[in-house]
Amino acid sequence: KGKRLTSLTKEEDHVLKTLSSHDTSSFRNSRRSTDTASSAESQKADEVRDKLRKSIADHSRELTEIETEFLYDVIDTPDIAPEQIEAVEMVLHCDPLYQQRGEKKAEEIKKDENNDKDIKRLSTISQGASYRKELWTHLRAESQEISEETLTFTSVLNTKDNKEELVPEQAPPKEHPKRKSSQWGFLYNFQIALNLIDNRNEEEETVDLEQEENATFGVLAHSIDGFLDTPGVLTPPIMDALRTYLPFAVKHDNFWLKYSLNNGASMAMLLHKIRNSARTIIAIETDQGEVFGSFTSSPWRVQPTGFYGSAEAFVWRLRKSRFTRCASIEEQIDLESDIEVFEWSRKNRNIQSCKGFNDEMTVGGGGYEDDPDNPDKDFGSALTLSDDLSRGFSERCLTFDSPPLCVRNKGGVFNILSIEVWTLTPVFSLEGAEKLELSRHFIFDHGNFALA
Secondary structure (H helix, E strand, O other): OOOOOOOOOHHHHHHHHHHHHOOHHHHHHHHHHOOOOOOHHHHHHHHHHHHHHHHHHHOOOOOOHHHHHHHHHHHOOOOOOHHHHHHHHHHHHHOHHHOOOOOOOHHHOOOOOOOHHHHHHHHHHHHOOHHHHHHHHHHHHHOEEEEOOOOOEEEEEEOOOOEEEEEEOOOOOOOOOOOOOOOEEEEEEHHHHHHHHHOHHHOOOOOOHHHHHHOEEEEEEOOOHHHHHOOOOOOHHHHHHHHOOOOOOOOOOEEEEEEEHHHOOOHHHHHHHOOOOOOEEEEEEEOOOOEEEEEEOOOOOOOOOOOEOOOOOEEEEEOOOOOOOOOOHHHHHHHHHOEEEEEOOOOOOOOEEEOOOOOOEEEOOOOOOOOOOOOOOOOOOOEEEOOOOOEEEOOOEOOOOEOOOOOOOHHHEEEEEEEEEEEEEOOOOHHHHHHHHHHHHHHHOHHHHOOO
16 A cells, blocks of 8 residues: 655654643543552652643633643643653744733634725625636545544554554544634545546556555545535645645645634634644635745744744745636636746745734835845745735745735735635544644644744
C-alpha cells in the first residue's frame, strides 16, 4: 500500500491518541485519593500540573473556551509528560496573545447584526456564483464525505512496516457537552473529480496508488450550508493549484476553513478565529471578480513594532477574473486552476504585520533592506486589509517582486466582496484538527510566539 505523506509526527500522533483515549475525569478523581507519600517524580508532576492550573485561572480572560477545555485535558491526562506541561506554561507567560490585558474576551467579540453592507456583500456572492454551487454540490456527491453520521478518518502510524494508512476510527469521538457543532468535510481528489465530470479517464492508464493518495486532500468546515448558500472564495481547483507552492511538510495536508464573513466582518474577529493557526492562507474576492491572497507560515499576532514572518510566505492571484465568461463548468475549473504565485524575493524581510485588533493587516512592504533610510517610493505592500475588512489595496511589492495583485481598479484599491482564511491540518476530523492545532501551539511549536 502507498504511503500517504503527512505533516503529523510520531510524537504529535502519540499525544493525540493519549488525549483521546484517557478518561480524564477518572484520573482527576484518582489523584485526589492517592496517598500523599508519592515519589519525587510524581511530586514534580503534581507540582507542574498545579502550577499550570493556577496559570489557566490567571489567564482566564485571554483564553477561549476551547483552549481552556484543552488545557484542563492536558492537566488531567496521566501520560502527558511534565516537560510538555512546562512548555504549555511557557506559552501562557510568553506569547503576546495571552498578555492582552484589557482586550475583549473572545466570547465578547461579536459581529454587528445591523451591518447591512455585510449582508449585501454575502447576497451578491450568492447571486453571482452559480457555477461554484454546482461545483461544490457535484464534488460533495462524488467525494467521500466525512460527517458525524459516518466514520471519520485519521492518519495513524503503522508500526509494523513504518507505513502510514488511513484508518477509520471505531466511532466518532464524543463532543464536549458545552460545544455542539455540525462538523462537515469531504476527501477530494482533483484528478478523479475531473474524470467524473468529463470522463477524461476513459483512455488513461491506472493511476499509481501512492500518487492517488497524495493527490487526495480533505476540506473541513463546521457546516456545508455555508458552502452551498454563499460559495467560498477558495474552490478545490484553486486549493489544488496552491498545493504545488506550499512547504513540503504541509503540501499534502487538508484545508480547514477558519474564518469567513459569516463570522463577522472585523479584524478582531478574524484574528480571534485564526489565533492558534501557524500557517494560514488568506483568500480575497473583489467586487470586480478578481481573486488573490497570501500564504504565511507564522501565526498572526498583534505586533506594534512592525514586520515579522517566515521566508516560506508568498502571495498569489488568479490570472483571470471570475467575471470571464465560461461555456461550461470544465472551462471554469480550468480558469480557477490557473494561478500566479510570487515567492519571497530575499530583498527585505517585511513579510507580515498587524499593529492592532482595530488596525490594518499587511503582507509585504518597504524598500531594500540594505538601505532602510531611503525606501523606494515605487514599492508598497503586496496586500493591505482595512480593519473592517470592507476594502484594501495592493501595490508593486519588493518583498515578493510582485505587481499589484488587483488590476481592475485604479491605484490598486479594491472593495472586498468576500474574504476567507484557511489553515492546513493532516487529520480528517474537526475535533482531531482542533486538538492537534492546540497541541502544536501549546506543546510542540511554542517557539512560534517569538516574533521579534
